[in-house]
Amino acid sequence: MSTTTIRLTDELKARISHAAERAGTTSHSFILGAIEEKVGEAERQREFLDEAERRWQAFVSDGQVFxxxxxxxxLERRARGENPDLPVKKTYGRRP
Structure with a gap:
């Protein structure tokens, strides 16, 4: 395990201490939890953007959409508990 030093204003340190006390934990645990939460948020955001880019590239390459x-x-049938087949994809911009 490594150690990292961060500089906190007195005001932020007091806010962390108060929030940690109210949460029933230590300031150290509270800070670690906050960092883990923020890192997880950043990772999920990156995964979302990567997936959006993959889907966009798939669309651009074949022009197929639902x-x-x-x-x-x-989706309405799935919400009712049915197990319908996926709709057939169509070429974007063209009506059947």
Whole structure:
């Protein structure tokens, strides 16, 4: 385990101490938890953006999409507990 030094203003240190006390933990544990939470948030955000980029690239490469009407019907049926097949993809911009 490594050690990192951070500089806190007196005001922030007091706020952390108060929040930790109210949470029933130590300032050290409170700070570690806050850091873990923030790192997890950043990782999830990056994963979300990476997935969005993968999906965009897939769309750009083949132009295939699900029509909203078909997808909406699919999702409504799933919400009712049914197990419908995925709708058929269509080429973007063209009507059947």
């Amino acid at each position: 029509a909203w009407e078909d997808m909406r019907d699919y």
